[in-house]
Amino acid sequence: MGEIRLRAAERADVAALLALWEVAAENDSRPSDSADAVARLLARDPQACVVAEFDGRLVGSIVAGWDGWRAHLYRLAVHPDYRRRGLARRLLVAAEERLVALGAGRLDAMVLEGNDLGQSLWRSSGYTPQPEWRRWVKPVS
Template sequence: MSTPDDLRIRHAEPADVAPVLAFWREAAEGTSISDDTAGVGRLLDRDPEALLLAERDGTLVGTVIAGFDGWRCSAYRLAVHPAYRRQGIATALLTAMEHRFAALGGRRVDAMVLEENTRAHGAWGAAGYVREERWRRWVKPV
């Protein structure tokens, strides 16, 4: 999928694992226990279309994990490289993610966002997600 501003959204492949991990170390806020080669490899083995990558001129500029277990849509690792922020990349990734979920029959997205990442809170809110204090998550119907 491409957008008019030459941004390309594609599914990650096994060869992308190391570059994605390096990207997350630089662009993502915080790390996860599954942020390793084995963890991302398992994700791609289980659902090869879950990890969406945004590229501009062949450079990785953004990611989102769009996981679906047949019941719930889950969003993880929305990250945009600091040099490329505020250019619509997160919006393009979220749109691609939501199209994926709709095609799979998903009806609601739960987004995991670090409590202290207030910049991300603003991005999710601007994209139409509503924070559910009771569950401490951001949700949106698909």
């Protein structure tokens, strides 16, 4: 197999990103993604989303969000055909390097209780669950 390249996502990637997330991401218990929302993210922080590209096709992603206060990781996803070859790890390392360079002292990710695959990835990458916290949410429009 040729080289899988990591780079920042661009405005032109939005449709391909949404298509990747349809088949590859953790999609339960969350609002659905939209092209507008992804475009807004990239307009606000053009380096926030790192993608893995192979042969012109997006095969992996991660969003490394930094708001100047906290750092959050979202949308870590690898296309099913490209799993188990260290790609999530590569994406995570790239995201971690970016967030540390921006000043983050701690990184976090939301992981569904039933997502054993996701939990195994985060655990093996040094992340641990924080049982004393529960996320409180309020949908707004």
